[in-house]
Amino acid sequence: MNSYSNFKSIKGSVNAPNGFLSAATHCGIRPEGLGKGAAKKNDIALIVSETPATVAGMFTTNQVCAAPVKLSEPRASKDVAQAIVVNSGNANACTGDRGMKDAQAMTKQVGKSLNIPDEDVLVCSTGRIGMVLPMAKVKAGISECVGSLNATAKSANETAVAIMTSDKTAKEVAVEFELGGKTVRIGGITKGAGMIEPGMSPNGQRPASISLHATMLCFITSDAAIAPKPLKAALEEAVAQSFNRITVDGDMSTNDSVIALANGLAGNRKITGSRSADAQTFQAALNHVCLELAKMMVRDGEGASRFITIRLNGAKTVKDADTAARTVANSQLVRTSWCGGDPNWGRILDALGYSDAKVVEEKVDFGYSAPGDKRVKYSLKRGKPTKTTLAELGKIAKLKEFELHINLNLGKGSALIYSADLTEEYVTFNRGE
Amino acid sequence: MNSYSNFKSIKGSVNAPNGFLSAATHCGIRPEGLGKGAAKKNDIALIVSETPATVAGMFTTNQVCAAPVKLSEPRASKDVAQAIVVNSGNANACTGDRGMKDAQAMTKQVGKSLNIPDEDVLVCSTGRIGMVLPMAKVKAGISECVGSLNATAKSANETAVAIMTSDKTAKEVAVEFELGGKTVRIGGITKGAGMIEPGMSPNGQRPASISLHATMLCFITSDAAIAPKPLKAALEEAVAQSFNRITVDGDMSTNDSVIALANGLAGNRKITGSRSADAQTFQAALNHVCLELAKMMVRDGEGASRFITIRLNGAKTVKDADTAARTVANSQLVRTSWCGGDPNWGRILDALGYSDAKVVEEKVDFGYSAPGDKRVKYSLKRGKPTKTTLAELGKIAKLKEFELHINLNLGKGSALIYSADLTEEYVTFNRGE
Numbered sequence: 059m060n061s062y063s064n065f066k067s068i069k070g071s072v073n074a075p076n077g078f079l080s081a082a083t084h085c086g087i088r089p090e091g092l093g094k095g096a097a098k099k100n101d102i103a104l105i106v107s108e109t110p111a112t113v114a115g116m117f118t119t120n121q122v123c124a125a126p127v128k129l130s131e132p133r134a135s136k137d138v139a140q141a142i143v144v145n146s147g148n149a150n151a152c153t154g155d156r157g158m159k160d161a162q163a164m165t166k167q168v169g170k171s172l173n174i175p176d177e178d179v180l181v182c183s184t185g186r187i188g189m190v191l192p193m194a195k196v197k198a199g200i201s202e203c204v205g206s207l208n209a210t211a212k213s214a215n216e217t218a219v220a221i222m223t224s225d226k227t228a229k230e231v232a233v234e235f236e237l238g239g240k241t242v243r244i245g246g247i248t249k250g251a252g253m254i255e256p257g258m259s260p261n262g263q264r265p266a267s268i269s270l271h272a273t274m275l276c277f278i279t280s281d282a283a284i285a286p287k288p289l290k291a292a293l294e295e296a297v298a299q300s301f302n303r304i305t306v307d308g309d310m311s312t313n314d315s316v317i318a319l320a321n322g323l324a325g326n327r328k329i330t331g332s333r334s335a336d337a338q339t340f341q342a343a344l345n346h347v348c349l350e351l352a353k354m355m356v357r358d359g360e361g362a363s364r365f366i367t368i369r370l371n372g373a374k375t376v377k378d379a380d381t382a383a384r385t386v387a388n389s390q391l392v393r394t395s396w397c398g399g400d401p402n403w404g405r406i407l408d409a410l411g412y413s414d415a416k417v418v419e420e421k422v423d424f425g426y427s428a429p430g431d432k433r434v435k436y437s438l439k440r441g442k443p444t445k446t447t448l449a450e451l452g453k454i455a456k457l458k459e460f461e462l463h464i465n466l467n468l469g470k471g472s473a474l475i476y477s478a479d480l481t482e483e484y485v486t487f488n489r490g491e
Numbered sequence: 492m493n494s495y496s497n498f499k500s501i502k503g504s505v506n507a508p509n510g511f512l513s514a515a516t517h518c519g520i521r522p523e524g525l526g527k528g529a530a531k532k533n534d535i536a537l538i539v540s541e542t543p544a545t546v547a548g549m550f551t552t553n554q555v556c557a558a559p560v561k562l563s564e565p566r567a568s569k570d571v572a573q574a575i576v577v578n579s580g581n582a583n584a585c586t587g588d589r590g591m592k593d594a595q596a597m598t599k600q601v602g603k604s605l606n607i608p609d610e611d612v613l614v615c616s617t618g619r620i621g622m623v624l625p626m627a628k629v630k631a632g633i634s635e636c637v638g639s640l641n642a643t644a645k646s647a648n649e650t651a652v653a654i655m656t657s658d659k660t661a662k663e664v665a666v667e668f669e670l671g672g673k674t675v676r677i678g679g680i681t682k683g684a685g686m687i688e689p690g691m692s693p694n695g696q697r698p699a700s701i702s703l704h705a706t707m708l709c710f711i712t713s714d715a716a717i718a719p720k721p722l723k724a725a726l727e728e729a730v731a732q733s734f735n736r737i738t739v740d741g742d743m744s745t746n747d748s749v750i751a752l753a754n755g756l757a758g759n760r761k762i763t764g765s766r767s768a769d770a771q772t773f774q775a776a777l778n779h780v781c782l783e784l785a786k787m788m789v790r791d792g793e794g795a796s797r798f799i800t801i802r803l804n805g806a807k808t809v810k811d812a813d814t815a816a817r818t819v820a821n822s823q824l825v826r827t828s829w830c831g832g833d834p835n836w837g838r839i840l841d842a843l844g845y846s847d848a849k850v851v852e853e854k855v856d857f858g859y860s861a862p863g864d865k866r867v868k869y870s871l872k873r874g875k876p877t878k879t880t881l882a883e884l885g886k887i888a889k890l891k892e893f894e895l896h897i898n899l900n901l902g903k904g905s906a907l908i909y910s911a912d913l914t915e916e917y918v919t920f921n922r923g924e
Contacts, residue, residue, distance in 0.1 A: 120841065122840045123844070187835075408553065408584075
């Protein structure tokens with residue numbers, strides 16, 4: 059709570075920081091016959107910094123990754139970039155050489171139009187896997203975006219809409235804070251509702267604490283002056299405690315990408331390391347932006363009707379904590395019981411037991427609480443059922459949001475996972491025709 | 492096909508072999524208010540051999556396992572047993588010391604009534620986790636079963652019904668074959684429709700080829716004369732190629748158990764090793780019985796509308812093959828697309844990519860076929876989409892049963908998994924109230 063107190067929420071998301079422009083339009087990418095009522099939704103967008111910006115990126119660790127990821131990952135590992143072009147309606151994944159050429163063509167067109175190097179343009183795609191992009195439409199869409207770039211909050215919102223696929227709502231956040239007397243801003247937009255269990259890293263190496271497995275895309279802009287190394291470190295930390303802690307359906311996408319651009323136009327004294335007070339203030343603000351966006355994603359999860367926070371403590375190792383919490387969060391039977399508001403803790407114990415984490419039934423504590431409520435109702439203490447009735451537990455399990463408290467009592471490993479329930483609506487949405 | 496040609500299917504399942512009796516009744520175990528229309532279904536049963544029988548057992552490798560598993564596993568590792576008592580409606584799992592005492596009391600009552608040692612009685616339970624058994628009802632039920640033991644096919648069917656929980660159909664198989672001029676029989680019953688991804692072993696050690704994770708119960712009877720060691724080896728092999736190859740929802744239960752009893756009353760020359768022609772004939776027959784029962788379970792999977800066989804070849808290792816095939820089989824997005832008959836192979840590639848198995852997109856072949864049809868329609872060859880249209884693929888993906896052919900082209904590891912789709916009905920069934 060304290061760490062939030064220095065931020066002020068502001069409007070405008072990616073256009074809130076000084077020197078950022080965006081534009082979005084509908085160019086007709088989604089293949090005909092796919093999707094219901096996708097109609098004329100924006101499907102292509104452009105985010106541009108007026109000046110070259112420090113860049114950082116985190117990308118899916120799926121071994122099958124999309125052409126735009128292959129192209130953008132090395133560009134995000136450089137020091138500087140200036141623009142991001144993004145489409146929805148087609149993932150440009152499993153599209154072979156043609157896919158790579160198309161991704162390159164998108165960045166070339168943007169680079170040429172804006173008179174900046176190709177290499178300073180990153181590209182992202184989201185949508186159906188395994189279909190080639192309709193490049194004539196994409197080209198026309200990019201031209202339209204280039205011609206309509208502007209810094210309004212309306213345009214930022216249209217950009218947030220352009221990246222939506224199965225999302226019901228556009229997801230935008232921006233904050234303002236002080237660094238050495240200068241006002242600095244961070245804005246962000248994200249998308250993602252299904253194929254969500256990100257496990258992103260800056261270099262394709264799956265983070266050690268991540269046992270597995272969205273398409274999720276997130277674009278963050280800031281007018282902070284910050285050097286590449288501390289920005290990359292800050293983004294890695296912010297993603298580790300936000301997007302990499304959520305799961306909707308346990309399916310990690312081929313396209314997950316988070317890209318941050320910081321152009322320095324706020325005029326603060328440049329952050330050159332990660333330890334200064336300014337670096338820590340920036341980190342706290344970035345963490346806040348990423349966590350808010352990540353939670354929006356879970357709440358808007360395909361078909362999701364409840365938001366569940368899993369607090370797992372006492373695992374033998376951090377890896378074990380993560381594995382155990384994710385196994386619970388991704389169990390189809392557990393997620394289905396959440397949907398019904400059924401405090402079926404037996405299914406949770408079952409999932410803990412078959413997880414690859416060390417679990418000793420006789421040591422497990424398990425309980426429910428309302429969000430942030432310190433009074434946990436335990437159904438199990440040291441492996442033994444308590445006298446708390448199912449009716450009492452059911453009162454919590456029927457809330458729209460609740461927390462699970464699991465203590466394995468085997469060590470000091472802990473993990474926090476944000477998850478959603480599995481509903482009939484999820485199946486109906488994803489079953490296709 | 493050849494291996495089946497020597498078997499004759501017969502009626503009577505567990506009562507088909509000489510010297511086996513069974514009985515079942517309704518005693519009212521299921522807690523009130525749980526389950527829909529469970530009403531007066533049989534919920535307790537007894538299977539008995541007239542003479543001491545060679546025993547073998549395979550049990551869940553879930554670290555959280557039920558009291559009956561804890562009690563029966565060591566008893567199945569002995570040479571001899573004579574009876575199995577089983578209830579549905581309550582798993583007697585996560586029930587602490589009380590659960591263990593209740594399981595013991597069940598076997599004591601059976602032992603005393605039949606005048607055989609407790610240790611020769613095994614016990615299994617299936618149903619909700621975390622509730623204690625209503626022992627007065629259980630006791631009355633066991634008494635009634637003891638008094639009505641008989642060798643009819645009707646009684647075997649009533650026993651198959653007694654072990655059902657969410658199953659829609661009773662699952663029974665029996666075969667007859669010759670061993671050295673003597674007629675030998677193997678019969679079996681099984682249950683299981685949800686919480687199904689068994690990973691069973693005889694000793695709690697997860698099999699090396701199993702990367703993870705029903706309640707499923709299976710009881711097999713035979714009048715073959717076979718020594719303990721070859722029976723245990725034969726059951727391990729039969730389970731490895733049947734129950735341990737299926738998944739409905741990826742949730743491994745606390746209670747999975749397969750128990751085999753062979754009483755020797757067929758009078759064949761005793762099988763004392765695993766290499767003889769007789770041992771191999773017995774193995775083939777046991778494999779057939781287990782695989783038929785396992786497939787029945789997948790076809791009757793909770794809410795399942797399609798049966799999918801995944802044939803994965805070319806993995807770097809057998810473990811990788813198993814991991815990759817199970818990751819596909821358990822992906823919520825893949826299973827949902829199966830439900831819709833949508834040949835959404837991009838989701839399958841996505842799941843392969845995030846699996847813990849080594850996968851190189853540019854090497855993957857992927858196709859669909861009708862069951863047993865050698866003409867595979869490939870959507871992807873060496874990572875490149877073929878010209879086969881979605882409409883052509885959709886014709887296969889809309890069949891009630893079809894096969895997926897995945898070749899990773901990285902090595903010689905292969906795996907076969909039997910799976911079902913994820914439907915709205917599954918969610919509705921499992922969400923509780």
